[in-house]
Amino acid sequence: MEKGKIAGIIEALVFTAGNPVSVKELIAAMPDIPPEDIRIVLEELVQEYQCHPDRGLNLVEVAGGYQFRTRAEFAPWVLRLNLQKPARLSRASLETLAIIAYRQPVMKSEVDVIRGVESGGVIQTLLEKNLVRILGRKDTVGRPLIYGTTPEFLEIFGLKDLSHLPTLKEIEE
Amino acid sequence: MEYRVQLDLFEGPLDLLLYLIKKNELDITDIPIADVTEQYLQYIKMMKDLNLDIASEYLVMAATLTQIKSRMILPSPEPGEAEEEDPRAELIRQLLEYQKYKEAADSLLSREILGRDTFVRSVPEETVVEPEGPGVEASLFDLLDAFRSVMKKATDPGAGEEVLALEEISHYRISLAQRMDEILLLLSKAVEKYPVEQGIPFEDLFEGEMTRAFIVVTFLSLLELIRQKLVRIFQMELFGRIWVRPRLAPINEPEPEPPAETPELPLFPLEKPAAENPVEPAIAPPAPAETPTEPQPPAEPQPTNEPQPPAEPQKPEEPQPSTESHSSIEPAPPPEPQAPIADSPAPEENSEVPGKVNEDPETGSGTQTS
Structure with missing residues (x-):
């Protein structure tokens, strides 16, 4: 099949899915096309969207899949259309989220120590916003809960996976 | 019920310390502990004067600072083994660690955030509150x-x-x-x-x-x-x-x-x-769960970036006395309003709502781009 058509199929699939579509899913949806071709065309598509900054959409790789997202510069208009509420995260939530993201699996007590304040309420908010989840219990005294981030966290911050978190500045002695 | 007003400028004692260090352009690894302690205590006093409920963590830090300060003043007991650890070391380590995550939070915030800078076809809320499974x-x-x-x-x-x-x-x-x-x-x-x-x-x-x-x-x-x-x-x-x-x-x-x-x-x-x-x-x-529906007003200040803590705690009192007066028709109205204020859950309920709202604007200001 010619490349242009493969690209068209990929666009159609990614557009309709809404959620990030993994390469695996794309391959499964196009059984008669060699996976290698799909990967190549996909990469070309990503490049193509990147090269056209006047277009409203970007094809981005996020949370283990591909997704169409609007360009940041058009955010004001999208917001004016008023279909979507702007995301809100307090400073405290953000800090706590960062600690959990980098330190996971992590206990609440560790978060408390790093922040220097009790973090139960903030963690609860993050749980409710589905940015953080309970991974289990630690096998120590009191069997404390341990926390980690969710796929939604990756989606919201546009990360391919946890290894793509911005690197932490190391503490100099 | 625990409810505290936090100075929304600071997320905690460490944040306040970092702020003081930045403000005074100090070297974080060599903090003039006496100065910083004094300034820190001034802030605590200010919070007290403003009648803010000071989180206990702030007081613990005040004690820690004072202790470090006194240890710095004392001459080390035996000059022979002078290699005693800097009393500030633990605090500095803690500050650096906290700062690291504060910066990490900033770098997360500077990314293109879904729902703020970039949007997908389906409403993000949908993915957040996914209706899963049947029923x-x-x-x-x-x-x-x-x-x-x-x-x-x-x-x-x-x-x-x-x-x-x-x-x-x-x-x-x-x-x-x-x-x-x-x-x-x-x-x-x-x-x-x-x-x-x-x-x-x-x-x-x-x-x-x-x-x-x-x-x-x-x-x-x-x-x-x-x-x-x-x-x-x-x-x-x-x-x-x-x-x-x-x-x-x-x-x-x-x-x-x-x-x-x-x-x-x-x-x-x-x-x-x-x-x-x-x-x-x-x-x-x-x-x-039912009552929060009626004190609507606190929800409105949301769009403004200014935190507006206890909106108008007086309002809910007005309906209260009227209902109370049904039961007891005594000719002493002045003392009466006192009672409903004291034991009706309304004011407390109310005080919680602005608390939540309070977090939002602060968020808004942090997260939103104009």
């Missing part, structure tokens, strides 16, 4: 109804053994954490029994001992599991049977501990609600 989400009221019917069955005057069970309550100890684990285990096993729904009917959770304590603890555990989003409760049709289903793959196989050898974790005062009046504490919650 409709059961409401708290459905749950309470179901709980009441379980309780009724257990305390049916026809069954004599329940009275006996009541007496054992004071010795009965099972922690929420324990029961939560048991429920999760039960749910993971239930897959064989109810393959389609992959969950179990609400009533099945209460199989076994039908004591009040057991029922109450089980119910509270279930509420906690729901709160932690570890289970989902749903109905196949409105007002139908309630099903409980695990949300995640069962987490790290808890060893089924026999409830008999108990209290490694004596959690909450479970015995109290169980022994006194088991139905009421469960019925009580809906009351606060």
